[in-house]
Amino acid sequence: MGRAVVGSAEGGGVGFLRNRFVALLLLAAFPPALEGAILAGYGFRAAEGVAPQFSAVWPYDSYHDLRWLMVYHDSWRTFFLGLVALILLRAVYTTGLVLLAWPRHLPRPGFRRLALRNLALTVVVTAVVSPWAALSMAASVVALSWLLVASLLPLFLLAPFLQRAAVTNSWWRGWPSMELVGWSLLNFVVLTISGALVWTVPAWWTAPVAAVAGAINGVLWQRTVGSALEPRRRVHWARVPVAPLAILLAFIVPVVLQPVLAALPGKTSKPPPIALLDRPLPPTVGHAVIFVAGHASAYDGQPPVDPNVQWFSYRGLDSQNRPQPFVPRDTYRSIESSVAMLDKQVELLHRRTGRPVALVGQSEGALVARTYLADRPHSPVNALAMESPLINAGRSYYPPPGVSQGWGVVAGWQLRVLFHIADSIAKSGSGPDEPFVRSILDNAPFYRNDLMCPVPGVRIVAFLPTTTATEAPPGKYAGVPVFEMPAVHGGLLARPIVEERLLSFLGGQPISQPERGYTLLQEVSAAWQAPPLALGLNPVWRGQRMSDPAFTGKVCQPI
Template sequence: MPRSRRLPALLAVAGGVPLVEAAILTRIDFVSPRALAPQITAVWPYDTYHDLRWLFVYHNSWLTFALGLVAAVALRGALSVLLVLLSWPVQAPRPATGALVWRNLGVAALTAVIVTPFAALSVAASAVALSWYLFVSLGPMILLAPFLQRMAVVPRGWRGLPSAELFGWSLLDLVVLSVAGGLVWSAAPAWTPLVALAAGLCNGLLWHQTVRAALRPAHVRLPRVPAVPVVVALALAVPLVSQILAVPRSGTRDTFGPPVFSQPLAASVPYAVLLLAGHDSAYDGRPAADPRVRRYSYAGVDAGGRPLPYQALDTHQSLATSAERLAAQVDALHRRTGRPIALLGESEGAMVARTYLRDRPGSPVRALLMFSPLVRSGRAYYPPAEASSGWGIGAGWVLRAMFGFANRLGNGTSNPDEPFVRSLIDNAPFYRYQTMCPIPGVRVIAFLPTVSSVEAPPGPFTRIPVVEVPALHAGFLGRRMIADEMIGFLSGQNLDKPRTEYGVLQRLGAAWQAPPLTVTLNPAWRGQVPPGTKPFLQSQLCAPVS
């Protein structure tokens, strides 16, 4: 192809493919995953990350998973060859097309293997709405990007270090994809394909520059060092090490101590308060400083109605079981104090409280404070281990292998089939759409860390007041300002403090989430949604569920 036509052809391919994906998603009114469209022509490994997230969510048998994986590798390799050929500088000697085909097919297969655990973690992030898994899945790919880009272009690219220029283009690619995803999601439906086209044109320019950067260095640093195997090993170690470090300490040493537990309750508070700690918390049985305050125990109560000490493993039980035990403890506290009850739950504790209030509309609870609730959890699915088919079956077994290996190395107990996790994904329509909704007769508020902004797709996610706090998940309940606001709410004040950056971060994070599984497609969920529900409805927030 003449030199004058190569760049236009490159831009046409790089921009046209995202345009088609965005147009299809817009046509079927599938809004949530539109931010993924620009990545379909991104440089390595974000292109494969795009493919595998779609595959891991939207396959319902081992056969469709295997066929989808082969097709993804073949199509990705072919598209990469085309983009590399169109990006190749005229003045540089080019290897035979056949050699580039085999090289890029090999890189596509290798990248699929490398990216598989990270794509599975993105599914886990959608299932339990924890940004921790999303960050762990994305971080290693930032490290891998310049190495894989070089391998697709030059022979023996697995040896030596990429140039600083190639590292720079790789980081710019991450920024471009994040911003492009936010813009594509924010655009009106009529403009969405055109914004995706513009994002694809940026991809084409990045291919143009990264191919040149990979070819440019005359001297490769550490040319004999097998850099790619070393970097791949380090990248794959990240999720395992992260899981090992997250293992809670054994024993029942108390890990949850908000000020309301250790200090007398203000006289202006008309409630008795029950405190619910989160996942992997522990409790040593100590009473609160104020008799009107009591800790919820995942292990239940003794013969005298006092909460029993519990260990981290007790928090792994199902939400239904935890809600049953909460019911007994709410009734006991209400009888003892004669006061209406306020529930203060953090993370899993918030979900236990929300499950309890779903099933017991006539309870004595009159206030609910949710700290770091799992916003829009249940957006992905994988069947139980004994199932032979079902949506996301491959992703489920990849997660089991990862957690199992990490548990062996670090003596952990978490796994993707523990009853708490299965509660979220088996009852996804409720937890995805009802967690942040008003409850008749109950004053409700949610305190959200800004990190939760990247846990769910942008758009409407709440119809209750929120206080958004610059913080990590479950990392701010002990702050004095938060304690004051909590007491203010319990004393009757109305609070609602959203932050401007929350919506911005939602859009920047949209490109890195797994596409949600539609609730009407999964037989396990179909009976929990009203008949006639549209399959790709952007948000069924607070709509009735069965």
């Protein structure tokens, strides 16, 4: 009889534990499914990959919330009201997850105490994550992969430290256990894969796949809470405030890294050798060529070997109509002013050589060259090669410093503070309000939708490094032939195979070489992109009516 009572108690305990686990999975699965259903219902394809992060383990859940808030607020009031609401909702939701994930055999704090701890933790994590969420938004403005990595890497490194904070008072001391580090790494992998899957499946599967991803988050919550409460090994450096030191390093390292790299021996602003500039053009090329260098580039005034090739100067021409030397700060000018100078340099080169003109634009130079063709459809230019163009740039917005309202206004000021701190050491003069960046912000519909589109009467090719695949949400962003290969931003023109293909293109041959893994890289980065600001919402953009790639996943589409 005694055995029957024990067995019944054990069976009840197992049943209770099983029911609590099911409740955890449901609580973790429902919000991502709801977010996925709403995004799929609106056809907001570019943002679907972030839905599984709604129930992710610290700090990715707050990263999810803040990226939405950074993009979708239009005043200081709406930002702070939204921030308070997000903190309260996130604290209540996390408290429920922690309660259900708490190991049954360990004593658990009361609901009120746990709720207050999670409220305080939400405030701390929000403060820690906020700069990186703003940086993620900056990455969506200029479409640079290194900015996206810079916004994500600190979270990846801090996750094992922050994930202890929801369950233990001593979370800020000592190293996290290897088990907790392992669950943290798995958490990142799951969010990356689930973000890719949510974007890849048809719209009607978005909510179910997001629900499954959310349920997996529930399992990770259970494992993470258990690991934080029961480290299998002795905590190393148990008296050292390791977590605050790690957070401090996460802020300091990005600030000091740029000036340190700039000071390395042998560092120079002179570009690597490019065949176009340091040797004569082959006889098959009948064009005069202007090379338009990228952002923060420099030119020492040395003319190319071939007289039919010319640098574009961001300082304009001298009294003898020769391109003037320029320094990196000269490239910070607005795209419109660069286009005006390019127009004059094209006309003079065409007149001097009697040849049609081809433009070779790199990074910022690609945007300048493509904008020139859009503004001057009957120019002497009939060929354009773009290397590392900023794909789908201008996906977010923030108003100029003198404007107190507008989409992303608070995020803009946060970026100004971050870049001011970094520039106090780097002394580069670059920042979120330099004229080049404001040109992208103000004319975002063109750079989001038309940059990679054909131009009547002009042959175009785009040389894309594989890192470009991570610079925008998944989609088909090229309406022109592309040549893709593994490389970093701005690193293709010095490659022998690219030099050969570029000269072949200038000689009239068609060039096209898509990379098989390019689409896969787009998909695995889907979870970490900031959600784009819908083109139709921003009054600054409403005068430029066109299709929105955030919803169509394509460019060059009619309205």
